[in-house]
Amino acid sequence: MRVGLVYDLFEHFDWQPDDPEDADAELEPEETVAALEAAFGILGHEVVRIGPVRHFIRQMSSLHLDVAMSIAEIGRTRNREAYAPVLFELVGIPHLGSDALTLSLSVDKVWTKELVALTGVPCPPHWIAPYGNAKLPEILKELFPLFVKPRYEGTAKGILPSSKVFNEGQLRIEIDRIHTLYRQDALIEPFISGSEFTVAVVGNYPAKALPVLQRAVEKKTGIGLHVLERKGVPQANWAYELPGLLTPELEQRLQDLAIRAYEKIDVKDFARVDFRVDDTGKPWFLEVNTLPTFAPDGSFAILAELMGQSYETWLADVLSAGLQRLGLS
Numbered sequence: 001m002r003v004g005l006v007y008d009l010f011e012h013f014d015w016q017p018d019d020p021e022d023a024d025a026e027l028e029p030e031e032t033v034a035a036l037e038a039a040f041g042i043l044g045h046e047v048v049r050i051g052p053v054r055h056f057i058r059q060m061s062s063l064h065l066d067v068a069m070s071i072a073e074i075g076r077t078r079n080r081e082a083y084a085p086v087l088f089e090l091v092g093i094p095h096l097g098s099d100a101l102t103l104s105l106s107v108d109k110v111w112t113k114e115l116v117a118l119t120g121v122p123c124p125p126h127w128i129a130p131y132g133n134a135k136l137p138e139i140l141k142e143l144f145p146l147f148v149k150p151r152y153e154g155t156a157k158g159i160l161p162s163s164k165v166f167n168e169g170q171l172r173i174e175i176d177r178i179h180t181l182y183r184q185d186a187l188i189e190p191f192i193s194g195s196e197f198t199v200a201v202v203g204n205y206p207a208k209a210l211p212v213l214q215r216a217v218e219k220k221t222g223i224g225l226h227v228l229e230r231k232g233v234p235q236a237n238w239a240y241e242l243p244g245l246l247t248p249e250l251e252q253r254l255q256d257l258a259i260r261a262y263e264k265i266d267v268k269d270f271a272r273v274d275f276r277v278d279d280t281g282k283p284w285f286l287e288v289n290t291l292p293t294f295a296p297d298g299s300f301a302i303l304a305e306l307m308g309q310s311y312e313t314w315l316a317d318v319l320s321a322g323l324q325r326l327g328l329s
């Protein structure tokens with residue numbers, strides 16, 4: 001089959017003068033595209049490299065694709081991951097991954113939490129500081145430390161060490177930073193001290209949760225080290241730790257919760273679900289990444305190594321399950 005691949009590389013980003021330093025954080029290196037191309041090749045399919053969505057718009061009537069996949073995320077709205085899937089649907093091309101509605105929903109951390117909470121998955125309480133509105137609920141003054149982040153971003157965009165706030169003054173500064181740089185609502189939650197885990201989920205009917213990966217947290221701030229060791233964050237000699245213990249019981253609990261979240265928002269084929277586990281051992285849902293990175297140094301590649309497979313072979317199995325869902329195996 002001819003597989004159309006829509007993607008955004010770092011060099012595709014159209015920088016604007018007022019963009020924050022991490023505005024391109026969700027984009028991919030060339031190695032990600034090469035890994036996907038190799039995986040489809042293992043399955044015997046030809047990959048048509050399309051590039052950004054704007055390229056697909058110009059070519060979509062002449063590409064003659066059998067199936068498509070998008071990892072494109074350039075855009076400044078919560079619908080950015082859905083641009084290509086909407087076009088696929090418009091011209092009748094089946095595509096791997098979740099549909100446009102699920103992709104847009106999952107980018108909105110608030111709507112996702114409110115839906116997932118209906119399944120009994122523990123979600124921390126949250127408050128919104130609407131873009132353009134500086135009024136704060138009185139109850140927040142009783143809940144410090146709090147954590148402040150953009151409502152519609154992924155890849156830890158907008159998160160700094162200062163995102164963890166201890167008083168009203170710091171809280172207002174962080175809200176103003178999110179409003180000014182990211183031009184969107186600020187999401188406010190109690191800061192959950194403890195350990196951090198991520199759960200990859202793949203497949204459909206039934207979905208399968210893969211081995212749980214623990215993420216290091218920075219000792220002083222308690223923030224995930226992967227958040228701090230990235231572009232846009234002033235670098236320091238971060239010290240890390242792996243608090244808590246991933247017991248078989250906790251792993252099973254996290255996997256069960258991840259599948260509940262995955263199925264509730266109708267994810268298809270692949271996702272990554274992130275959790276915090278507090279000092280009492282209680283898991284708290286953070287978010288579902290319905291368009292996780294396929295970079296060769298990401299979580300999926302780590303899982304392939306743990307399972308003793310080459311990344312491309314492991315990825316081919318994940319993509320093959322998606323094709324089966326579409327009736328295209």
